Amino acid sequence: MLDQKSNDDVAVIGIGSAGTRIVSLLSRKPLLVDRYAYVSCDAEDFSPVDSKDAIHIQSPIDQKLTPSLVRGLALSYHGRIRDAIGGSKVVFVVAGLGGATGSGLAPVVASIAQDCGATTVGVAVMPFEFEKKMKFYAGVSLRRLRTASRGVVVVDNDTLMHSSPDESTLADLYDSANKAAVKALGSLLASSTEGSKSVGLNKFLGAVLRDGYSILGVSSNGGGEKAEDALAGAVVSLGRIANAKEASRAVVSLNGDSSLSAQEVGLAVGRFGSLIDNQAVDVEYGVDCSGSSQLQVSVLASGFGATKYDDYDPLSKILGGRVLDDDMDTSLLGGLEGLPSCG
Numbered sequence: 001m002l003d004q005k006s007n008d009d010v011a012v013i014g015i016g017s018a019g020t021r022i023v024s025l026l027s028r029k030p031l032l033v034d035r036y037a038y039v040s041c042d043a044e045d046f047s048p049v050d051s052k053d054a055i056h057i058q059s060p061i062d063q064k065l066t067p068s069l070v071r072g073l074a075l076s077y078h079g080r081i082r083d084a085i086g087g088s089k090v091v092f093v094v095a096g097l098g099g100a101t102g103s104g105l106a107p108v109v110a111s112i113a114q115d116c117g118a119t120t121v122g123v124a125v126m127p128f129e130f131e132k133k134m135k136f137y138a139g140v141s142l143r144r145l146r147t148a149s150r151g152v153v154v155v156d157n158d159t160l161m162h163s164s165p166d167e168s169t170l171a172d173l174y175d176s177a178n179k180a181a182v183k184a185l186g187s188l189l190a191s192s193t194e195g196s197k198s199v200g201l202n203k204f205l206g207a208v209l210r211d212g213y214s215i216l217g218v219s220s221n222g223g224g225e226k227a228e229d230a231l232a233g234a235v236v237s238l239g240r241i242a243n244a245k246e247a248s249r250a251v252v253s254l255n256g257d258s259s260l261s262a263q264e265v266g267l268a269v270g271r272f273g274s275l276i277d278n279q280a281v282d283v284e285y286g287v288d289c290s291g292s293s294q295l296q297v298s299v300l301a302s303g304f305g306a307t308k309y310d311d312y313d314p315l316s317k318i319l320g321g322r323v324l325d326d327d328m329d330t331s332l333l334g335g336l337e338g339l340p341s342c343g
């Protein structure tokens with residue numbers, strides 16, 4: 001449990017393009033967060049953020065980046081990453097997994113944060129189903145992020161994409177996914193305001209800091225829809241990633257407008273156990289009635305040993321729990337001549 005909150009308790013770090021975008025949107029909300037930082041190889045990622053919070057890993061333009069190459073390039077930036085985290089009690093490391101930067105660095109930044117003594121939580125945004133090529137890096141990185149953190153929250157991009165017109169561009173898809181992700185993560189980290197009952201950091205961490213994975217399920221409905229129906233939608237989204245019945249704890253957050261009645265909230269939260277067919281699940285909740293008439297229900301459920309992402313990393317499946325000595329392999333540019341000679 002956290003002590004009394006003091007300055008600089010909570011830091012949120014966005015890694016790579018998706019991580020930077022999502023964290024920069026979070027930074028505009030009134031949250032229980034004291035510090036934001038951003039790490040990426042791509043200078044364009046930093047356009048929406050304050051340059052003093054940005055750590056730009058210089059990378060060659062003539063070389064295709066891979067996670068291990070990014071880890072090599074980042075070796076000389078560990079001190080700056082440590083400075084950005086230093087003193088924080090809780091660090092959230094947010095990244096989209098599947099590309100080179102987020103996949104390569106999220107586990108590294110998480111282990112730096114743990115070494116600094118912070119309670120570290122990874123937040124992994126997983127690729128859309130159609131991004132088949134991204135699955136392998138995403139699966140390997142998720143496993144490493146789990147090892148390097150006290151807890152991991154998984155958010156699936158397909159869950160975040162509710163409905164999109166056929167003519168949507170990839171940028172439109174990302175924008176709409178980011179809005180849903182920021183609403184869901186924001187409600188877990190929100191400070192209390194008028195018309196809201198925030199979840200609170202202790203309850204959030206109480207759900208996340210446990211064995212296995214936490215999954216963020218999200219469902220959004222048009223005005224007038226019952227909270228219970230939206231909750232059922234969020235439970236369906238959990239079921240696409242893991243066996244929802246395995247959840248040992250859950251935090252349900254409801255974001256809507258003033259038409260969201262206490263009775264409706266009570267009914268919805270009370271039904272969660274029967275929806276997942278596990279009445280023993282321990283449920284906390286938060287409500288924010290200051291938003292729009294479009295109700296979004298987010299469910300953070302935790303305690304999942306197996307997820308669909310286990311299949312993204314076939315090697316680990318074949319090894320059946322045994323681990324290769326692949327402790328975050330790192331590539332270096334150039335030949336061996338750069339290394340000190342012996343003898």
Ligand SMILES: Nc1nc2c(ncn2[C@@H]2O[C@H](COP(=O)(O)OP(=O)(O)OP(=O)(O)O)[C@@H](O)[C@H]2O)c(=O)[nH]1
Nearest residue numbers: 016017018096097098099100101102126127174177
């Ligand atoms: N929700 C959301 N997902 C994104 C966004 N941008 C990329 N992604 C997803 O995040 C994962 C990683 O993509 P990027 O963040 O672009 O990759 P990166 O970490 O910047 O890595 P490189 O650009 O390859 O060095 C993929 O699964 C993408 O689908 C975004 O703005 N929002």
Ligand SMILES: [Mg+2]
Nearest residue numbers: 016017042101
């Ligand atoms: Mg990128």
